[in-house]
Amino acid sequence: MNERLLLGRSIETGSWVHKLDARSKITGMLLYLAIILLSHSWAAMGLLAVFSVAVMLSTRIPLKYFIKSAKPLRFLMLFIFIVQMLSVKEGEAWLTLGSFSLYEGGLRLGAFSVIRMLFLVTFTSLLTFTTTPGKLNQGLEGILSPFKKLGLKPDRLTMMIGLALRFIPTILDESQIILKAQASRGADLKELPLKEKGRMLVSLLVPVITSAFRRAQDLVYSMEARGFRMDAPRTRYHRLRWGTADTLFVVMFIIMGVAVAVL
Amino acid sequence: MKETNIVNETGDAVISLEGVAFGYDPEHPILHNITLSVPRGQWVSIVGPNGCGKSTLVKLLNALLPKSAGEIVVCGQPLEEETIGSIRGSIGMVFQNPDNQFVGATVEEDILFGLEGLCLSYDEMDERLKLYTEKLGISHLLSKHPGELSGGQKQRVAIASILAMKPGIVIFDEASSMLDEGSRNELLVILQGMRDEGYTILMITHDADEILASDRVLALHGGSLAADLTPEELFRDQELLARCHLREPYPWQLARELQRLGIRTDVPASEKELIDTLWPYNYSK
Amino acid sequence: MAIQLQQVSYTYADRSLWRQTALHDINLSIAQGSMVGIAGATGSGKSTLLQLFNGILKPSQGTVQVLDVTIQAGEKAPRLLPLRRRVGLVFQFPEQQMFEETVEKDLIFGPLNFGMSPEEAKARARQAMTDMGLDLELLERNPFRLSGGQMRKAAIASVLAMDPEIIVLDEPTATLDPLSRAELIGLLERLCREQGRTIIIVTHRMDELLPYADHWALLKEGGLMFQGSGLALAQDPDILERCGLSVPQSLRYWHAVARRFGLEGEQPCLTADSLAERIALLQAEGMRDSHE
Known part of the structure; x- marks a missing residue:
């Protein structure tokens, strides 16, 4: 971790x-x-x-x-x-x-x-x-x-990198919780035969992806509500x-x- | 405060809606025929059961969602394609999930995200950054990553980010529902301070204390406006409370139960007041 | 005892950079068939404590005894799969772990993992739906098409379908509206009283659980500050403030009335209607006394 x-x-x-x-x-x-x-x-x-x-x-x-x-x-x-x-x-x-x-x-x-x-x-x-x-x-x-x-468009690229860096730890944390939650429902990857592991992976991926989409939607609302528009001019607080x-x-x-x- | 754009001019409407509707399917609209107006400086609670369209309604005001019919006027400007930018500048929004609205990788970056979009000068950004982080008590957290903050601290950052953009209207979309009790109480204090400074506040909430602190309640049900009343009127209307999935604050429940048993009493302000009214004579048993 | 913790400590291996709450020297007993509330401010270690109950986390020190399984620090843990069926752990926002295309498939996921036959699993799923006050028609629905409150209850039903003897829930009512919250607590109380299951609820909204909990445990910064009956808690509500929690209004009002009339030894009246009735009784007694 x-x-x-x-x-x-x-x-x-x-x-x-x-x-x-x-x-x-x-x-x-x-x-x-x-x-x-x-x-x-x-x-x-x-x-x-x-x-x-x-x-x-x-x-x-x-x-x-x-x-x-x-x-x-x-x-x-x-x-x-x-x-x-x-x-x-x-x-x-x-x-x-x-x-x-x-x-x-x-x-x-x-x-x-x-x-x-x-x-x-x-x-x-x-x-x-x-x-x-x-x-x-x-x-x-x-x-x-x-x-x-x-x-x-370097600014788009760096915006993407920035948001990814910001959300990767959050999503990993959440995956941990979902992993534990499914393990509590008997889907412990460690304790199951290989055949079952594939099915268990679905039980992990679907929630994680659904939640990532929900986060993305919320994030878009939050950015747009703060007046963000793609390619609009911005000033910088920290200048190079x-x-x-x-x-x-x-x-x-x-x-x-x-x-x-x-x- | 030296802001000029949030001077309290009670009376004139900062938000008005006329026959507003939303929905992709005209047969089953999510919202229909909403007409209302909110004067400057008012604190409005928006209540209703899940799925009644509260969250949709507030998202129409700054065009996060597109209205399908009706007129929306914010701060004197009709909401149209050309005015979206300026209307978004006058409305700030705080959402439910403290994590998902944190754009920056640090507190400072998150607050700057909005300010940089306003194309402000360095000095102006610096001044606002200092002022609003201090106001919200988060100046010691500037370099923190959101993962290191509590839910309550993240909501303070969200509020600072928004107030720093100097909107006259702030919308809270269930902003307290994921907070613990201590942080909810702190949020209530922040809101009271904002009211005193003249902000117009729209707050979607289920919390009885938050509703009670507000000036006015709009109750939505099934996609239309079911009631427009004061918090006190709402808490006296058992039928409406049930329809909105709400409960009155505990002292109100207690006063109602006492009245049911034939004991006349007003809603007590505190437990001491209740004891003093019910047993005015200082006899001991 | 359903759960017994002896001198349990838990340390995260890597708390140098991230805010993690460890637990230290916890001695806790939870009786079979009781309804228990666990409260504490953010970061007091509540969620960590819960994960010790079904072996998701293993103690760094001390002994955790759950039903007839003993997990001792430093020793190889027994096979935990059977324990996980008997101790249902419901995480915060459990609706986020649903993944199947119908509610029924999601509900039988746990039972099938624990080796129940499909018929038995489906029967359990129906029972769990009924226990959670959900319409059986919803079984065929896509879980993502349910309302927020329904989805929460369905997710709890997916744990209940495993037929656990102990159900542990982390903030089960968070973000629900007040009526749905009260309804959910009512349903959980029935599972306890009518079916004899041990229910453990972590909450920071103590008011909604106060009238129903038999037993409370209060945590502060990873330590156990208080454990005892609701009556003991009502006699000394200040302990809540020492744990960084505020005293719920229902408790404040009861405490004021109890002190005024020396009723501290009585079972506390922690709902508005029970307190109103107690007040009416006091007034009637007062009236009678003054006539004599």
Whole structure:
């Protein structure tokens, strides 16, 4: 439950990262993705680790929150590690059991994949932790605004994302209750044979979907009653302001990228 | 308050309906031939059994639903395609489910949602944000996600979001029915404050205390206006109460039962008053 | 005893970020065949408590004994399916869990899951409809075409159709109109008195349940503040305020009359008509006394 609640939740500490323009943070994250893909040596990984932890610490958000955000993916990471380890047969064999050998290259690549994934997930949660969903959306809208000329409507897209982020936790909570209610009527997914599980799924999905539609209807009323019209002009309370710190933030990532590419 | 658009000018109608109907099937309309007018500053309770069309009626006023016949005039403007925007600006609505009307991901975003749509300047938004969150006692909750708030707090946010848009009319569509008792009492205090500030209030409710606090009751039944009376008149009319699925407040029930047993008494204001009227002599047994 | 909780605590595994109410050190007994009210302010742990009654939640500490099943913290729970049939749990807004295309199919969903034959399940469904005061013609209807009040009663009937010995309801009257609320409480009381089922109702509208409940449990911030008879509660209504609840008017009026005439030991009159009659009797006695 904790993991899903971290979705779209900001943790306010007022650090310098919190104050940055959302656009620079999104740009930074995209660059970070490139940096991860460019890192191919232990030295690069090491430098990246120092850099990532330093930036995370500077947000004044406890490190354990970042680690928690990667927790749901732990089995996936383990799986990737094992697959990489077993499939790559490079370098010297470290361990041989009959016809089966573990190679140094396999272990290294396995470890790299896991570290990359860990970096990616923990560090990108920095974006959601330090930026409220509204500002994040606004930043996204800003970054996408050049595409307006191509007929794309970034404000519609971000409105959709915003509402989805707002309602996903509510709907998940409700699904929990419906799951419990049906379990109380004897439809406990855990205790039933597979054949019955399909039918039980219907008993969960129909109420959840019906309720989502009802919520959507209520939401439309509430938005329209407050004068909302699609594509009508709006002003913004929080304006996007690109400052020196933002430029520095992005430059920092570019330097990192060059550094790991060289290492 | 320095608002100029909610000055109390008793007498002139801010809402008037003439022969209004709604329904997709003309044979079985959901509402038919509704004619009424509400003067500025009045607090009106709208009552009736489930499915009588109360919620439909209020949604016609700002064209959330399209009327099928009749005339609606809000703040002097007839409701037409071109006036919908301006009429929605003068009517605020608070709905039943506190969760489903929370548009923003935080309290601040939810209040700003309406203000940004009004295309206000930063300073104006900032001022209203501060003023109305303070008024509703939610300024400490600005960065909270709706999941962290109680139902009562969410309804306060909904009210702040709406009042910040400065409507003269506020409609409550069963806004208290999902709240616990404490939050219902708090809502009643907020409503009384709004009445004093001159807002016109339309409130769909089953709650006897809310009805009693209002100035006027419109009872709907089977899609038409069954009665237009004061709360006191409603609570004296047993037949109408039953038709509207309502009960009078407890002191009224008690006074009625006492009268049935031949004990003359007015509706007591408190338990102490009842004891003092029934047993004026301070004898002890 | 139908339900007995001994030193029960419940802690959510993850309450660091979300507002969750845990329960601590609850000792509660609920007698078989009684009508019990559970009240407490928002966030007092009422809903958490209910979910311990049919094993949806398991205690973090202590022992929960329901009928002849014992669930002990730290030990492997027994098979809970049979218990869930015997303890019907009705969540808040139960109409939202209906999913079949007819009311009848929804009503037999529970009974079939618990292994009843289709004939038996259908017979139970009809009985449950009658018990909930619903017309049998509605069985063929689509549940989404019922009125709000009917849908609520049908959803309760879908739990009642399992023929549970204990029925636990979380805010069953929320959002209903006053007449439907009174009617529903009346129907639940009949299930208790006429069929001997144990009825447990969580409510924050104490006034509607006060005249009928045999026993009350009051919660505050996850702890049990009070448990006892309606009479004990009527003798000390201030306890409600200490739990963050307001004292219902019916109780305030009774308490004032009882104090004036020293009737605190009597069974409280918590409806307008019973109190009016008691007052009339007092007046008649007063009249007679003054004539003597």
